[in-house]
Amino acid sequence: MIARLLSSRGPIVAILLLAVALALPFLSDSTYLRHLMILVFIYGIVAASWDVTLGYTGIFNFAHTAFFGLGVYATGLLAKLGGLDPWASMLLGSVLVAGIAALVAWPVVRLQGIYVVLVTFAFSQLALQFVISQSDLTGGTQGLVRIPTIQLPGYNFLRDYKLGYYYVGLALLGLSVLGLQILVRSDFGLSLRALRDNEDYARARGIPVARQRLKALVASAFVAGLAGGFYAVYLRVASPEVFSFATTSLILSMVLVGGVGTLWGPVLAAVVLTLGSEALANVRGLDEGRHMLVAVAMILALRFLPGGLISALLPRRGAPDRAARPTVQGPTTP
C-alpha cells in the first residue's frame, strides 16, 4: 500500500524536480553553478545505473566506475584519434563498453559472493593499468586532452555559458533514469529482483540466472558508458583519475547515501555530494581532505542510514528490498 502511495506521488516529485532543473539556468547565469550541475547529471547517471546491478540485481559489481572510465576513454579516442563525430563517438563508445561488460560478465555471473567483488575489482584496476600503459594512445598518466566537443549545425555548445551542455546533460539524466525505471519495473526487472531475493526459488521457477544477470550488467554498463562519453565531450579531457579508488568511493557513496535499490535516491545524493564535494575542493588544503570526508560520509551512511537519504526523506517506507519482496513471494503455496 505504501508502495502504491509512493508510486502515485513519485511522478509528481519527479516532475517538480525536473521543473526546478529546467528553470535553474534562468534563475542564475553562473557558469560555475551550471558546471557543477552538469557534473551532478553525469554522476547521477553513473550512480543510478550502478544501483541497477548493485541494488536491484544484487551483483557485487565493483567494475561500474571502470565502465564509466572506459566510456570516457572510448569516446575520447574515437572522437579525437578516430575522427568520428563526437555524438556518434558517444554512442559507439557506450556500445563498446557494453561489449566489454559482456566479456567481464561472462565469468562474473557464474561466481558467488566475494569472488564477484574480487574479479570486478581486479578488472577495474587492470583497466586503469591498461590505460596508463598504452600511453601512445591514451596519454598515459597525463591523460587524453583536447577531445572534440559535440556540435549541432550552427550551434556551438560552449556558447551561452554552457547552456547547451546543461540541457544535454539534463536530458541524458532524465532519459537514463526513465529508461532504468522502465527496466527495473518490467518483467525483466522483476525477475532480477526475484533472483536477488531468492536465487534457488527463482531458478526453480525457470529464470535463467546467468543470462538475466549478464543482461543487467550489460545494460547498466551501457548507461555508465554513455555518461562517460558525455563527460569526455564536455570536459574534453580523459584522465586515469576516473578509475581511481577515490572516484569509485565518491559514486559508491552516492548510491549508499541515496539508498540502495531506489534509483532516485542515488540521483538525489549525487546532487548533495557533488555540490558538497566540489565546494570543499575550493577550500585551500582540502583537495585531498574532501575525499577523506566522502569516505567518512560513506561509512556513516552504512552505519546509521541503512535505507539511505531517501528513507529518511520518506519516512515509514521499509527497507527497499522488503517493499519489493511480496511480489516475489506471493505464489509460494505448497
Next chain:
Amino acid sequence: MTDALEVDGLSGGYDDYDVVSNIGLTVGASERVGLFGPNGHGKTTILNAISATLARRRGTVRFFGQPVDRARPQAIVAAGLIHVPQANTVFPDMEIQETLELAAWTPRARAARAENLDRVLALFPRLAERRRQLARTLSGGERQMLSIGVGLMCAPRMLMLDEPTLGLSPKLKDELAQAIATISAGGIPILVVEQDVAFVLSLVDRMYFVNHGAITREIGRRDAVDHDEIMAMYFGAGATA
C-alpha cells in the same frame, strides 16, 4: 546448600519478540534435571538465554549463588557453567586432540588441562583412537562425544547438554547415557534438553515440561508419569497452557 543454578523470570528471544518468557527453574548442587517438550517450543532458547548467547534476555540467573545474568558468555564459561550446544560441529578443520586442548581456554580450565584430557579420553576411548583426525571426519556419534568432551575440558562446575543423542542409534544412545551418568556421578550437576521422554526419564532426577515458550509443569522422579499422561502433555493439555 546453594543450588547450582537458580533461574527466575527469565525471558529472551530474537530481534523484537520473546521466544521464551518468565522461565523459572532450579538445578541442585549435584542434581540431574531435564527439560523436555515438543520441538520449537523454546528449550534451546532457554539454554541460550542462560549461557548469554542470546542478545535479548531479561530476568535473573544465579550460578552457585552468584548472579550471572549480566555476564558476557566468556565470563559464564570462566565461572564454570558450560553449555554444550545442539548438533555442535565444533571446529571442522582442527584435530581432535588439538580441539580438546584448545577447549581448556579459561585460566581455571587450563590449570586442569592434562587431567581433564585424560578423563575425556578415558570416558570416550573412540576419541583417543582418533586424536589426530580432523573433526570433520568424525561420525555423528563421535562428534557428540567430542562435543561433550569439549564441554568437560572447560572444567565445568555444571553442564548444560542440548539433545546430546540427537539422531543417534539406540546403542550409541546407551553409550552416551552411561557417559553422562558417569560425569554426573563425579559430582557435576547437569541440565539436559531432550525430546525422547524415555531417555530423559532414565537419566534425570527431575524434569520440566516446556511448552509454547514457558515451563508448564514440573515432574519429580517419584511422580508416576505414565505414557498416556505424557502424550496428553504433548498433544492435548499443552495446547491450553
Next chain:
Amino acid sequence: MTLDALATVLVSGLVMGSVYALMASGLSLVWSTLGIFNFAHGALMTLGAYLAWTLAGSGVLGLPPWIAMLVAVALVAAVGVLLERLLIRPFYGHRAMLLVTVMTTLAATVFLSKGIQLVWGPRLKELPALAPGNVSILGTSISAQEALIVGVAPIVLGALWAFLRFSSTGRGIRAVGQNPQAAQLIGIDVPRLFAIAFALAAALAALTGILIGSVRLVTPSLGDEPLIKALIIVIFGGLGSMAGTIWAAYLIGLAEALLVFTIGIYWAPSTLFLLLILVLVLRPQGLMGKVVR
C-alpha cells in the same frame, strides 16, 4: 630461452612471489578468521612504508632501519585494531556483512591514501636498505635487499604457520574462524581474537610495504598495484586456504616474471587477467581453492 635468461626470470619471479605471498597471507588470514575481505590492505602497506621512512635515518627521527621497521609494523598493527573496531565490528551479524565491509574497507583505503598524501606529500621517499650491497643467485646478481625479501618471506610465513598451529592464541584464531558460536561457548572472547587477527594481518601488510619500499621508492600508491596482484592470487588460490594462497602467490610471481620477459611489462598484467578469466570460466571456485562461506 637461454639458461641465463631463465635464471633471471626465476630469480625475479621469486622476489615478486615472496612479496605477493606475504601480502596474500595477510588477506587470507583476515578472510578465514573474520570472513571479510580487507581492501585496506594495500593502503596499510603504504602506511607502513611511510612510517618506517619517518622513523628511519632518512626521515625525521633517525632510528636504525631495523628498529624503525619494527616500530612501524607495531604502529600499523595498532591502526589495524582501530580499523577493526570502527569499520568491521559494528557490522558483525549484518545480513550483508560481506558487501558492507568491502565498502567500509574501501572507504578506509581512500581515507588512508589521501591522508598519506596530505601528510607526506606527493614526493617520492627512499627507505634505507636493511641489507646493503649485491649478492649473486643462480648467476644472476640482485641487490642484497631483494635476497633478503626472498629469505625473509619463508621465515615469516613459517612463523605465522607455527603461531596458528601451536600457540593457544593462534589456535583460538583458527577456532573463531571455523565456528565462532562454538568458540564463544568454550570461553573465547571472539571479538578480541578478531581484533588480534586483523592487527596481525595489518602488521604483515606493513612489513610487506616496507620490504617493497626498500627495493623501489615509497610513493602514495605503493600498495595499489600489489593489491591487484593479490586479488588475482587469492582468486587463483582460493581464499579459504592459506597454503593454496601462498602457492598461488609464488606461481603468479613466476608467471608474471615470465610474461614480463616474453611480452613486456605493459601487456603482462592484462594477459594475466585474461588467463584468470579463462580459469574462472572453467573453474569458478578458483584454481586450487574451494568456495568457503
